[in-house]
Amino acid sequence: YLLRIIQQQKQISQIKNDFISNITHEFKTPIATVSTALEAINTFNEQPLSEKTKKYLDISNVQLKKLNLLVEKVMETALMEQDLLTLSTAEKDLFAIIQQVVDRQKLNSEKTIQWTSNVKICKVIVDEFHFENVISNMLDNAVRYGGEVIQIQLTDNNTNIEIRIEDNGSGIHADDAPFVFDKFYRSNKFDTNKIKGHGIGLYYSKKIVELHGGTLELSGKNIFTIKLWRK
Numbered sequence: 760y761l762l763r764i765i766q767q768q769k770q771i772s773q774i775k776n777d778f779i780s781n782i783t784h785e786f787k788t789p790i791a792t793v794s795t796a797l798e799a800i801n802t803f804n805e806q807p808l809s810e811k812t813k814k815y816l817d818i819s820n821v822q823l824k825k826l827n828l829l830v831e832k833v834m835e836t837a838l839m840e841q842d843l844l845t846l847s848t849a850e851k852d853l854f855a856i857i858q859q860v861v862d863r864q865k866l867n868s869e870k871t872i873q874w875t876s877n878v879k880i881c882k883v884i885v886d887e888f889h890f891e892n893v894i895s896n897m898l899d900n901a902v903r904y905g906g907e908v909i910q911i912q913l914t915d916n917n918t919n920i921e922i923r924i925e926d927n928g929s930g931i932h933a934d935d936a937p938f939v940f941d942k943f944y945r946s947n948k949f950d951t952n953k954i955k956g957h958g959i960g961l962y963y964s965k966k967i968v969e970l971h972g973g974t975l976e977l978s979g980k981n982i983f984t985i986k987l988w989r990k
Contacts, residue, residue: 783834790827797823832959835889846886846970853881853890853920857913860894868902876913883920883987889967893975894922896960897983901926905981922985923978930980939977940965 801808801816808816835844854876861874894911901909905926914921931939942962961975968975973987 783830786826786830790823790830794820794823794827832892832963835963844970846889848884848886848971850882851885851887851890853883853885853922854879854913856885856887856891857894857911857922860891860898861911864895864898864902870902870905871908872898872902873908873910874912875910876915878913878915881913881915881920883989885971885987886967890971893964893967893985896964897924897985900960901983904928918989920987920989922987923982924984925979925982928981931977936977936980940975 797816797819801813857874857876861872865872898909898911901924906928909924909926912921912923912925914923940961942959965975968985968987971987973985975983975985978984
């Protein structure tokens, strides 16, 4: 009986993953089409565009990029569940990756982001695209849910690398702490109508870090720590 239940659950999980993969692939075509159309309007229009039209085009482009990123995350989540996600790794400067994410986040937030490192160059073997997404997810979460001051610290200890993200907010409630890395989990301690999210950012980040042979842990109520080991 238990074996039959497990087999049924496995079949349901496979159907769900197949559905996610198919529907997200279907989303990619209209996103690409609309993106091309917006670019054509912006570039090849015979008449000069009004400021109002340019504003609407910019808003459309930003939202389309957000939608595309969400679709990518959902696709990658499905692939990770099936152990099909492959990383494209190369030697990259982790300091430069974090600096880029911090600069971008500072433009989009009024909160104070303090960024420190004990090195100016930190060479490590990573998938730049996915690891940049991890740092972006972690900072974005701190800005959304944390206090007014966010600290990100990079420490290179030669044998291992530690990235620490901390904020001065009230932190994650003890009831939520065991579940923060669960897929689609969102705490009911926040007003989800005001703070948007989909509950896959931390799940995705942890999986990506683990695929790099590292760890991502909640080290305190408001401290997340990423650790990577040099090979």
